[in-house]
């Protein structure tokens with residue numbers, strides 16, 4: 013997980029990389045904010061940056077990302093696959109149909125939790141996780157056995173990275189007995205170990221734990237209005253024009269541009285374009301005023317007439333398939349090419 017893939021948290025990302033670059037890394041930190049705002053994703057990106065062998069710094073004066081992990085070094089590669097031996101996850105767990113018994117712990121669900129994260133669920137909620145793993149009752153806890161595992165993990169030196177990192181997701185779900193054990197660990201830290209408590213509500217946390225951690229507040233995401241995204245506007249207008257001409261050379265360079273973007277960006281663009289097409293359809297067929305302005309009057313006037321009830325359904329299907337594919341890490345170049353062909357075919361049926 014690189015910071016560049018976490019939409020809408022550039023300011024927080026810059027703050028986090030500064031902490032690391034200045035060498036002021038506190039051994040216990042609390043990432044406080046909604047998981048949906050990217051708190052867990054930020055914790056993983058933070059751990060990856062901390063252990064990256066070639067941290068990247070950008071000369072970016074315009075409020076962009078100032079630093080990120082390289083994404084290429086052996087450490088980053090393992091972090092991105094969530095297989096780094098110095099990255100440990102703890103999270104609420106409970107008995108499921110497959111995993112039963114009195115001594116269950118997060119250790120029993122490591123594979124499932126990584127699958128959950130890999131399924132683009134870094135912003136998933138606790139309920140999403142329970143659904144994913146099949147916990148029937150929402151009685152997930154971080155248990156005494158988990159606290160013992162955390163203590164043991166943090167007592168060992170980093171195996172291959174510079175820092176051993178323990179991420180405790182939804183740490184407010186720590187059982188009181190476990191919380192006291194974790195507190196002991198916080199009081200006697202080992203060098204080059206780091207515990208990140210990812211928390212949505214600090215009121216439910218033991219105050220003695222809170223006072224021993226450095227708090228990083230993760231701001232709630234504001235929804236960006238698609239209509240003001242100029243980059244997406246330009247990409248969209250260029251794309252639609254190419255679909256009419258079906259100029260393979262320029263279409264394929266457009267597809268390359270999309271391919272080079274992050275998954276999150278690709279998905280956001282697809283959602284933006286799908287909304288733009290829906291807007292055109294409503295304007296053309298239901299006489300509703302348009303909410304979109306593509307910054308190009310000719311396009312604003314002519315494009316909506318291309319979307320009719322004869323093609324809207326097949327266009328929508330094509331977009332849904334593409335979004336589904338991107339969410340499941342399909343090869344982006346193929347996805348955007350296939351979508352282009354389906355769009356081009358549908359536009360002829362107006």
Ligand SMILES: [Zn+2]
Pocket residue numbers: 063064065066067081082083084085086087088089
């Ligand atoms: Zn790296």
